[in-house]
Amino acid sequence: MDFLPNCKVWIEKDGEKVFGEGPCDILKRIKRTGSLRMAASEINMSYSQAWQLINNLEKKIGFPLLIKKTGGEAGGGSFLTEKGEELIQKFEQFQKDAEKAFWQSFKKYFV
Numbered sequence: 507m508d509f510l511p512n513c514k515v516w517i518e519k520d521g522e523k524v525f526g527e528g529p530c531d532i533l534k535r536i537k538r539t540g541s542l543r544m545a546a547s548e549i550n551m552s553y554s555q556a557w558q559l560i561n562n563l564e565k566k567i568g569f570p571l572l573i574k575k576t577g578g579e580a581g582g583g584s585f586l587t588e589k590g591e592e593l594i595q596k597f598e599q600f601q602k603d604a605e606k607a608f609w610q611s612f613k614k615y616f617v
């Protein structure tokens with residue numbers, strides 16, 4: 507067969523996209539770099555856009571994702587909360603499970 511399926515998964519609340527690959531990616535980058543500014547820079551997003559994305563996301567899901575430390579002598583940074591870490595883990599597992607079911611269904615009907 508010359509064609510393949512494609513599928514993206516995300517989580518919605520009240521019909522509005524709340525969490526998907528993009529927010530998950532930036533949270534993983536924040537975890538790795540310890541900085542919202544650096545994470546945003548890696549994906550060519552402005553710091554203010556990233557800040558707004560995180561703030562909107564926290565409002566929609568109802569819990570904080572980041573612990574934000576302002577500058578000072580040692581410098582500032584952003585770190586994931588326990589719930590933020592858990593959200594990434596659950597979403598990535600959900601994504602893997604959904605992809606597996608998706609491919610099984612495709613093979614059932616088209617292969």
